[in-house]
Amino acid sequence: MAYVPTIEGIPVLILKETTTRERGKRALSANIAAVKAIAEIVRTTLGPRGMNKLLVDSLGDIVITNDGATILDELDVAHPAAKLVVQAAKSLDKEAGDGTTSVSILIAELLDEAFKLVEKGIHPSVIASAYKKALDEAIRYMKEKLAKKIDIKKDQEFLKRVAISSLNSKLPEEAREYFAELALKAAELAYDHERNYLDPDLISIIQKEGKSLLDSQVIAGVVLDKKVVHPEMPKIKRNARIALINQNIEIEKADVTSNITLDSLEALAKLKEKEKEQIEKMVKKLVNLKVDVVFCQRGISDIAQDVMAKSGIMAARRVRRADMLLLQRATGAKIVNNIEDLSEEDIGFAGLVEEKKVGEDHMIFVTECKNPRAATILLRGATKHITDEAERAIKDAIGVLKDVLEDKLIVPGGGATEAALYMHLMEWADKAEGLTGKEREAVKAFARALLIVPKTLIENAGEDILEVTAELLKANANEPGKWCFDASKIKVVKIDEANFWDPWRVKRGVLATATEAAITILRIDDVIASKPREEKEKKKGKEEFGEETPKFS
Numbered sequence: 001m002a003y004v005p006t007i008e009g010i011p012v013l014i015l016k017e018t019t020t021r022e023r024g025k026r027a028l029s030a031n032i033a034a035v036k037a038i039a040e041i042v043r044t045t046l047g048p049r050g051m052n053k054l055l056v057d058s059l060g061d062i063v064i065t066n067d068g069a070t071i072l073d074e075l076d077v078a079h080p081a082a083k084l085v086v087q088a089a090k091s092l093d094k095e096a097g098d099g100t101t102s103v104s105i106l107i108a109e110l111l112d113e114a115f116k117l118v119e120k121g122i123h124p125s126v127i128a129s130a131y132k133k134a135l136d137e138a139i140r141y142m143k144e145k146l147a148k149k150i151d152i153k154k155d156q157e158f159l160k161r162v163a164i165s166s167l168n169s170k171l172p173e174e175a176r177e178y179f180a181e182l183a184l185k186a187a188e189l190a191y192d193h194e195r196n197y198l199d200p201d202l203i204s205i206i207q208k209e210g211k212s213l214l215d216s217q218v219i220a221g222v223v224l225d226k227k228v229v230h231p232e233m234p235k236i237k238r239n240a241r242i243a244l245i246n247q248n249i250e251i252e253k254a255d256v257t258s259n260i261t262l263d264s265l266e267a268l269a270k271l272k273e274k275e276k277e278q279i280e281k282m283v284k285k286l287v288n289l290k291v292d293v294v295f296c297q298r299g300i301s302d303i304a305q306d307v308m309a310k311s312g313i314m315a316a317r318r319v320r321r322a323d324m325l326l327l328q329r330a331t332g333a334k335i336v337n338n339i340e341d342l343s344e345e346d347i348g349f350a351g352l353v354e355e356k357k358v359g360e361d362h363m364i365f366v367t368e369c370k371n372p373r374a375a376t377i378l379l380r381g382a383t384k385h386i387t388d389e390a391e392r393a394i395k396d397a398i399g400v401l402k403d404v405l406e407d408k409l410i411v412p413g414g415g416a417t418e419a420a421l422y423m424h425l426m427e428w429a430d431k432a433e434g435l436t437g438k439e440r441e442a443v444k445a446f447a448r449a450l451l452i453v454p455k456t457l458i459e460n461a462g463e464d465i466l467e468v469t470a471e472l473l474k475a476n477a478n479e480p481g482k483w484c485f486d487a488s489k490i491k492v493v494k495i496d497e498a499n500f501w502d503p504w505r506v507k508r509g510v511l512a513t514a515t516e517a518a519i520t521i522l523r524i525d526d527v528i529a530s531k532p533r534e535e536k537e538k539k540k541g542k543e544e545f546g547e548e549t550p551k552f553s
Contacts, residue, residue, distance in 0.1 A: 022527045028118065031081035031521050032111045038082045039108035041075070042068045042101045047457040047487045048168035064385050066169055067392045068101030069093040080529075081521050088517040096509040097399015098166050102453055103510045103517075109452040110518035113445035122438045128519045130442030133435070135515045137428055137443075138421050138450075139508055145424075146417055146481040147409045147504050160184055161499045162404050163397040165413050170393035173488070175213045179390070183397035185218045186375040191405050198402040204326055204376040205394060207387040210359040211380040216390070221350065221369050222326045223376040226316045227362035228355050229300055232309040236354040240292040240314075241347050242366075244324055244335045249282060249294075249308075249317075250301030251275045276303055282339045283307045289342060293353045295319045295327055297335075314353065316364055330366060330374040400503045409504035412495045414484025415454025417507055419476040422447045446515075454485055461487040468492065 022030055044051045045066035055063040055074045063074055072086045085107055089100040114127045150158050163180035171179055190202040206225055228235060283304065286294065294308070294315040308315050319327075328335055333348025351368025358378070377394060381387040404410060411417050425447035429440045451469060458468045468485065471492050475483035485491075486498045495501075 016530070020529050020531070024525055025118065027525060027527045028115065028124070028522070030527070031079075031524060032108075032115055034079035034082040035085050035111055035521065036108045037079075038072070038075075038077070038085050039105045042071055042104050043456055044460060045071070045169060046101045046105070046453075047460045048173070049461045049487050050169040051460070062385070063388070065389055065392060067389070067396070068104060070392055072100060072104070080527070081524075084517055084521060088513050092509045092513045093399075096403055096503065096506040098396050098503075099506045099510045101169075103514045105452050105456060106449065106510060106514035107517045107521075109449040110446065110514060111521060113449045114442075114518065114522050117438075117442060117445055120441075122441065124522045124525070126436075126438050127442045127445070128522055130435070130439035131446055131515050131519055131522075133432075133439065134425055134429075134443045134446035135511060137432070138425060138446075138511055141424050141428075142411060142417060142421065142507065142511075143409075143504070146420055147411050148501075150404070150408055150410060152405055152408060156184070157499075158410060158501060159401060159404060162400055162410060162501050162503060165500055165502055166396045166400045167393050168487075170389065170396065171213070178214055179216070179394060180397060182216060182218050182377060183394055183401055186377055187398055187401040187405060189218075189220055189372055189375040192373075196406055198398075198405055200395075200398055200402065201322070202326065202329060202374045203398060204323070204374070205379060205391050206363075206376060207379045207381075207384070207391060208359045208361065209381065209384060209387060211382075213379075213381050213386065213390055215380040217378050219365060219367060219376045219378060220372045221365065221367040221376065222323065222330050222374060223378060224295075224316060224319060224323055224364040224366070225361065226319060226364055228364070229315050229317050230305040230309045233305075233314050234312060235314070236352070237292045237314050238352055240350050240353045241290055242293045242295065242327070242331045242333045242350055242353070243286060243289070243291045243342060243347060244295050244297075244327055244333045245339060245342075246297040246324070246335050246337045247339060248298045248301075249279070249296055249304040249315075249339070250299060251278055276307070279304045279307055283311055283313070285339050285342060286313060287311050289344065289347060291347065293350075295324065297321060297324050314355075326374045326376075327366060330369045330372045332370070400506060403503035403505035407504050410501040411504055411507045412481045412484060413500035413502040414486060414495070414498055415457055415472060416476065416481050416484035416495050416500070417502070418450045418453045419472050419483070420480035422450050423473065423477055423480060425450075457485050457487050461485075461490050463490060 045053065045068060050066050052064055052066045053071050055071065063070065065071060068089065072089050077083050077086050085104055088107065089104050092103050093100050117127055118124060152159065160180050163183045164176050167176045167179055186203045187198060191198045204222065206223055279301065291313060294313055296315065296317045297319050300315055300317040324335055327333065331348030331350050334346040336342050336346050349370065350366045353364065353366050355362055355364050379387050379390050381390055426444055429435065429443040435443065454472055455465050455469055458465050472483060472485055475492055482495055483492055484495050484498055484500050486493045
C-alpha cells in the first residue's frame with residue numbers, strides 16, 4: 001500500500017489495501033530477474049547444438065521443441081515484465097519469421113548490463129538515451145560494412161545457406177540441407193517477382209505420419225487432404241478443366257419449421273424424380289463447359305455424386321476455404337457461388353489431377369499447372385511430434401527466405417556480426433562526438449551485451465566461453481564480420497568457409513526489438529499491482545462467512 005503524508009504529517013491512503021507496490025531499484029531488480037528467468041528457459045536452445053524442451057500442458061498433451069517462438073507461446077507467463085519479453089519475441093516472429101531466442105536473451109543481457117550501471121549511480125534515462133544512440137550506430141555500421149547484397153537468381157547457394165542457418169537448431173544434421181532445399185523450392189514457387197512479395201499463405205503444409213523426414217516433398221501445385229467423393233468417379237484426370245464451386249450441389253432442404261404432406265408413394269417418387277432433374281440440370285451445365293474436376297467448398301448430395309460419376313466428372317467436397325484459394329491461385333480458376341453463373345472464364349487448368357494414397361489416407365494432387373504460384377509441402381516423419389517440429393522448422397526457413405527474397409540483404413551469422421559490432425561500438429564510444437561520459441559507459445555496456453549471442457552458441461557447444469570468445473574477437477579485430485563460431489566443428493572459422501548467413505531483417509529486428517523492450521522495462525520505476533480476482537473473491541468470502549468459507553454439500 002502507498003501513503004502520502006499531508007502537511008500535518010498524517011498518512012493518507014490513496015490505493016486499496018489489496019494493492020502492492022514496488023519502487024525504484026527494487027522494482028527494476030524484480031523486473032530484470034523475471035526477464036532473465038525467461039531468457040534462461042530458451043537460452044539452451046540456441047544454435048545447432050541447442051537442447052530441446054519438453055512442454056506439458058494442463059491436459060497432459062506434450063510438445064517437444066527447441067523453437068523459441070513455440071516455447072514462449074506455450075509458457076503461461078504471469079509476471080508483467082516477462083510478458084513484455086514474450087510479446088516482443090512474438091512481434092519479431094511475425095515480422096521476420098525468426099530470431100525469437102536471440103531477442104529474448106539479448107533483452108535480458110541489455111537489462112543486466114544496465115542494472116550494473118544503475119548500481120554505479122547512472123540514471124536509467126541516461127542509459128536509455130545511450131542505448132538508442134548505440135542501436136542507431138550499430139544498424140548503420142551493420143548495413144554499410146557487414147551486410148551483403150545478393151542476386152536472388154544467381155546467388156541460390158546463399159539463399160540455401162540462409163535457410164540452413166535457420167534450421168540448424170531445429171532438425172537433425174542429415175535433414176537440414178534437404179529441408180532447406182524444400183523450403184527454397186516452395187518459396188520460389190510462391191514468390192511474386194513483380195510485387196517483390198512472398199505470401200506464406202500460398203505455401204500449404206500437410207503432415208502425414210510414416211516414413212522418414214527425408215521422404216518429405218514439395219509439390220508445385222496443391223495437395224488436398226481429401227478423397228474423391230464417389231467410388232465410381234475417375235481417380236485420375238489429365239489436362240483437366242477445373243471448376244471451383246462455393247455452393248451445395250444438391251436441392252436446398254426445406255426449413256425446419258416447414259411441413260410437406262405427401263398423400264401417396266407415387267407423389268414421393270415424383271418428388272425425388274423432380275429433385276434428380278434439378279441436379280441433372282446443374283451437372284449438365286458442368287458437362288457443357290467440359291469440366292473434368294469439381295472442387296466444392298460445400299456439400300454434394302448422393303444423387304449429385306451418382307450423376308457426376310456417370311458423366312465422368314471427378315469431385316471433392318467440403319474443401320477448406322484456404323485450399324480453395326490455393327486452387328484458384330494455382331489453376332487460374334475462379335470461385336463461383338452458383339453453378340448457373342459458371343462461365344468459360346471461370347474454368348481453370350491442371351495438367352494432372354489424381355487421387356493417391358499417402359500413408360493410410362487418400363489425397364488429391366493437383367499438379368502440372370502452367371504457372372502454379374502456390375506450393376504444398378508434404379511432411380513425413382515417424383511420429384506426430386517429429387512432424388510437428390518439422391513443420392515449425394520449415395515455417396522458420398520459409399520466413400527467413402521471405403526476408404532475403406524481399407530485402408536481398410544478408411549479414412554474417414555464427415556470432416560474426418555481434419563480434420564485429422562489439423569491436424566497432426567499443427571504439428565508437430570513445431571517439432563519438434556528442435556523448436557524455438556516462439553515455440559512453442552505457443554504449444560500451446550495449447556492446448558487451450551483444451556478445452551474449454556468440455557466448456551462448458559457444459556455451460551450448462560445450463566450449464570454454466572466455467577462451468573461444470576472446471579468439472573470436474581477436475579474429476574479427478582485423479577482419480570485422482569475416483570470422484564466426486562454427487558450433488558443428490566447434491572452432492572459429494572464416495565466414496566463407498562456414499557459410500553462415502542470416503537475413504538482414506532478422507538481425508536488424510533482433511537488435512531493434514531487444515533495445516526497445518529493454519528501454520521500456522528500464523524506464524519502469526514503479527510497479528503497482530492489484531491482487532488477482534481469485535484472491536479478492538477468496539478474501540471477500542472470508543469476510544462474509546468468517547475466517548473460513550463454509551463448504552456446502
